[in-house]
Amino acid sequence: xxxxxxxxxxxxxxxxxxxxxxxxxxxxxxxxxxxxxxxxxxxxxxxxxxxxxxxxxxxxxxxxxxxxxxxxxxxxxxxxxxxxxxxxxxxxxxxxxxxxxxxxxxxxxxxxxxxxxxxxx
Amino acid sequence: xxxxxxxxxxxxxxxxxxxxxxxxxxxxxxxxxxxxxxxxxxxxxxxxxxxxxxxxxxxxxxxxxxxxxxxxxxxxxxxxxxxxxxxxxxxxxxxxxxxxxxxxxxxxxxxxxxxxxxxxxxxxxxxxxxxxxxxxxxxxxxxxxxxxxxxxxxxxxxxxxxxxxxxxxxxxxxxxxxxxxxxxxxxxxxxxxxxxxxxxxxxxxxxxxxxxxxxxxxxxxxxxxxxxxxxxxxxxxxxxxxxxxxxxxxxxxxxxxxxxxxxxxxxxxxxxxxxxxxxxxxxxxxxxxxxxxxxxxxxxxxxxxxxxxxxxxxxxxxxxxxxxxxxxxxxxxxxxxxxxxxxxxxxxxxxxxxxxxxxxxxxxxxxxxxxxxxxxxxxxxxxxxxxxxxxxxxxxxxxxxxxxxxxxxxxxxxxxxxxxxxxxxxxxxxxxxxxxxxxxxxxxxxxxxxxxxxxxxxxxxxxxxxxxxxxxxxxxxxxxxxxxxxxxxxxxxxxxxxxxxxxxxxxxxxxxxxxxxxxxxxxxxxxxxxxxxxxxxxxxxxxxxxxxxxxxxxxxxxxxxxxxxxxxxxxxxxxxxxxxxxxxxxxxxxxxxxxxxxxxxxxxxxxxxxxxxxxxxxxxxxxxxxxxxxxxxxxxxxxxxxxxxxxxxxxxxxxxxxxxxxxxxxxxxxxxxxxxxxxxxxxxxxxxxxxxxxxxxxxxxxxxxxxxxxxxxxxxxxxxxxxxxxxxxxxxxxxxxxxxxxx
Numbered sequence: 004x005x006x007x008x009x010x011x012x013x014x015x016x017x018x019x020x021x022x023x024x025x026x027x028x029x030x031x032x033x034x035x036x037x038x039x040x041x042x043x044x045x046x047x048x049x050x051x052x053x054x055x056x057x058x059x060x061x062x063x064x065x066x067x068x069x070x071x072x073x074x075x076x077x078x079x080x081x082x083x084x085x086x087x088x089x090x091x092x093x094x095x096x097x098x099x100x101x102x103x104x105x106x107x108x109x110x111x112x113x114x115x116x117x118x119x120x121x122x123x124x
Numbered sequence: 125x126x127x128x129x130x131x132x133x134x135x136x137x138x139x140x141x142x143x144x145x146x147x148x149x150x151x152x153x154x155x156x157x158x159x160x161x162x163x164x165x166x167x168x169x170x171x172x173x174x175x176x177x178x179x180x181x182x183x184x185x186x187x188x189x190x191x192x193x194x195x196x197x198x199x200x201x202x203x204x205x206x207x208x209x210x211x212x213x214x215x216x217x218x219x220x221x222x223x224x225x226x227x228x229x230x231x232x233x234x235x236x237x238x239x240x241x242x243x244x245x246x247x248x249x250x251x252x253x254x255x256x257x258x259x260x261x262x263x264x265x266x267x268x269x270x271x272x273x274x275x276x277x278x279x280x281x282x283x284x285x286x287x288x289x290x291x292x293x294x295x296x297x298x299x300x301x302x303x304x305x306x307x308x309x310x311x312x313x314x315x316x317x318x319x320x321x322x323x324x325x326x327x328x329x330x331x332x333x334x335x336x337x338x339x340x341x342x343x344x345x346x347x348x349x350x351x352x353x354x355x356x357x358x359x360x361x362x363x364x365x366x367x368x369x370x371x372x373x374x375x376x377x378x379x380x381x382x383x384x385x386x387x388x389x390x391x392x393x394x395x396x397x398x399x400x401x402x403x404x405x406x407x408x409x410x411x412x413x414x415x416x417x418x419x420x421x422x423x424x425x426x427x428x429x430x431x432x433x434x435x436x437x438x439x440x441x442x443x444x445x446x447x448x449x450x451x452x453x454x455x456x457x458x459x460x461x462x463x464x465x466x467x468x469x470x471x472x473x474x475x476x477x478x479x480x481x482x483x484x485x486x487x488x489x490x491x492x493x494x495x496x497x498x499x500x501x502x503x504x505x506x507x508x509x510x511x512x513x514x515x516x517x518x519x520x521x522x523x524x525x526x527x528x529x530x531x532x533x534x535x536x537x538x539x540x541x542x543x544x545x546x547x548x549x550x551x552x553x554x555x556x557x558x559x560x561x562x563x564x565x566x567x568x569x570x571x572x573x574x575x576x577x578x579x580x581x582x583x584x585x586x587x588x589x590x591x592x593x594x595x596x597x598x599x600x601x602x603x604x605x606x607x608x609x610x611x612x613x614x615x616x617x618x619x620x621x622x623x624x625x626x627x628x629x630x631x632x633x634x635x636x637x638x639x640x641x642x643x644x645x646x647x648x649x650x651x652x653x654x655x656x657x658x659x660x661x662x663x664x665x666x667x668x669x670x671x672x673x674x675x676x677x678x679x680x681x682x683x684x685x686x687x688x689x690x691x692x693x694x695x696x697x698x699x700x701x702x703x704x705x706x707x708x709x710x711x712x713x714x715x716x717x718x719x720x721x722x723x724x725x726x727x728x729x730x731x732x733x734x735x736x737x738x739x740x741x742x743x744x745x746x747x748x749x750x751x752x753x754x755x756x757x758x759x760x761x762x763x764x765x766x767x768x769x770x771x772x773x774x775x776x777x778x779x780x781x782x783x784x785x786x787x788x789x790x791x792x793x794x795x796x797x798x799x800x801x802x803x804x805x806x807x808x809x810x811x812x813x814x815x816x817x818x819x820x821x822x823x824x825x826x827x828x829x830x831x832x833x834x835x836x837x838x839x840x841x842x843x844x845x846x847x848x849x850x851x852x853x854x855x856x857x858x859x860x861x862x863x864x865x866x867x
Contacts, residue, residue: 016176104380109178
């Protein structure tokens with residue numbers, strides 16, 4: 004069965020790129036524009052993996068991850084963080100917030116899919 | 125590839141939005157209206173541009189955005205104090221970033237020294253921070269070199285065959301990569317691993333793809349069943365892996381979880397001891413699954429895999445009374461999403477234009493139908509006529525709604541002007557503040573687009589010629605900083621944009637002198653102040669002698685006036701010596717339709733724009749007076765107003781018509797002077813769809829555009845100002861000829 008991926012990013016460009024890469028890999032894509040929107044979308048769907056940006060208006064990626072991990076319904080969904088920073092403190096914060104892994108922007112579609120397969124069989 | 129091109133287009137569209145947001149934020153900070161969220165928004169905008177640019181390999185853009193972002197981050201974290209200088213620096217950087225974006229999109233050469241200089245200034249500003257230095261440029265090079273970043277982070281695992289693998293081989297020492305390896309791995313997940321939705325079994329499966337693997341599960345730490353914490357982690361996996369992959373590839377599989385488990389990886393190059401695998405991976409996994417199954421018979425179902433399973437059942441077992449609460453929570457975000465600005469769709473402009481064209485046709489069709497019905501002598505109250513009335517209302521409404529799609533606030537163009545102000549202020553060494561009002565005023569998109577050049581030119585003029593040098597301002601008792609003001613407002617179906625400065629006003633003596641020198645006017649021409657001011661719009665008035673670097677570029681105010689007129693607009697000037705100059709643009713809200721009065725002149729049907737008409741009247745013999753040889757005026761309520769015969773100005777007839785036989789249409793021109801246009805008769809008032817004559821045919825004197833009337837005939841729409849001006853120059857020429865022949 005095709006995996007459903009929720010992508011949360013305020014940049015339309017990144018959302019489109021994710022969508023193109025994921026759709027190519029035969030996955031279904033659901034999109035949200037920021038953390039608040041992401042949580043709204045989660046009310047209506049149960050994705051296999053969530054990919055989220057960190058810097059977003061209204062609710063950033065850290066807040067979003069914490070909210071998802073705090074929800075009974077969704078806390079078991081693997082979450083990958085999109086980050087332009089390969090710096091460790093961003094990864095660290097994401098990890099502490101409950102991220103399952105991360106993807107470094109700019110991402111290679113192959114690596115993106117690999118990372119997803121690593122967290123969701 | 126196509127998809128990428130489309131995404132790239134999205135990227136540049138988004139860049140425009142982000143650049144606007146960035147500039148808006150910086151200007152707010154400059155006015156000291158910003159707060160932390162403003163800085164955050166600016167940071168995010170730059171960050172997003174960087175993120176997207178990285179994906180398209182726009183390295184220059186990425187590098188600069190990164191430096192910019194780093195300095196902004198300093199501002200955000202309070203390391204960099206926000207002073208007017210810093211904000212100025214940010215604004216100038218924003219300009220560089222905009223240029224980089226545009227060059228990335230449209231091609232062209234970026235002034236590398238400008239970027240380098242800006243980068244240096246930014247780095248320096250960032251480095252000024254006393255606290256832990258924000259690493260500037262070098263960090264950018266390191267973390268955003270695409271290969272390094274990819275290799276560093278995006279977890280790669282499974283493929284010994286993937287091309288990406290090759291790049292990793294180069295990153296690790298040769299000797300390890302050389303041969304097949306045997307890894308002895310001990311992997312003990314901690315509960316955190318599971319709470320982050322990672323899964324030990326999945327990692328093992330990934331590991332298995334690298335080569336031959338033997339797995340043993342150490343259950344020694346597993347407590348008695350009644351002591352098992354369902355969210356605990358008790359298992360240790362001993363893995364024996366034979367693979368061609370190197371240690372890095374193996375470690376990468378554990379990359380996401382390395383802090384949430386105890387992991388040891390020992391590597392041996394395989395040599396003598398070729399152990400035959402007694403169990404396949406599948407067998408091991410099957411065994412594990414069997415163990416799990418055995419445990420799951422107990423009360424606590426999934427001790428081995430605490431993550432994936434217990435959650436759903438728990439949610440399902442949620443006590444019933446809680447459900448309404450959940451429902452409420454659900455409805456609230458839904459309401460929020462309705463308010464979200466995201467409730468928009470993007471539509472190709474061509475489609476909107478096609479729709480507007482079609483609605484235009486609909487309007488024409490509807491009025492033709494109305495005319496046919498009238499001609500057929502159908503009673504006004506008949507069903508057909510009433511139905512037609514409804515249709516007319518609907519058509520109007522559809523038209524308004526479609527026009528509204530194209531309407532956009534003038535804000536972006538106003539914002540663009542703030543940059544122009546900065547640049548010109550820099551170049552001229554003047555200190556200028558731009559004040560804007562009415563940015564939310566909506567105008568047709570085409571009008572907005574075509575306003576950019578004229579407005580830019582006017583702003584440049586206002587600063588370069590209008591505002592005095594700071595020292596002169598102080599002498600005149602004005603504040604050192606000059607003010608340029610842009611105000612947009614809706615006034616009676618048009619949008620009016622005023623550009624004013626608080627400078628010295630127009631130097632009329634000098635303007636007059638220039639105009640005489642250039643042969644635009646006679647040396648002794650009797651001109652009012654307003655007429656002198658108006659001379660700056662005269663073709664050929666601005667020439668090299670008056671053009672500085674700033675307002676130059678070979679465009680004079682005559683071009684500005686022409687481009688405004690091409691939009692169906694008017695531009696007027698008013699100036700008070702010592703107090704400054706105001707340019708006033710009056711523009712139609714839309715370029716597609718116009719309310720007009722349909723008149724006849726010499727057997728032709730013409731349309732006079734209603735916006736220009738003040739009143740209409742039937743001249744009486746006593747009110748019409750001759751003036752000079754040819755000119756005539758009409759007395760209306762005590763003042764004399766020139767009478768212009770449209771028919772002769774447009775050369776429809778040689779002899780002027782008798783004013784007493786026709787109708788006088790009083791019009792007001794762009795410079796507020798009044799004039800009475802003589803026409804033969806009035807047919808009625810009607811909304812007409814504007815069809816450009818220039819795109820389909822060519823420019824014709826006195827004609828603004830054409831339209832199709834209800835009966836299917838083409839009628840021209842009068843360019844009232846041109847006709848009035850044409851009649852004046854006729855008179856002026858006649859006067860001049862007379863003088864010459866007299867002398």
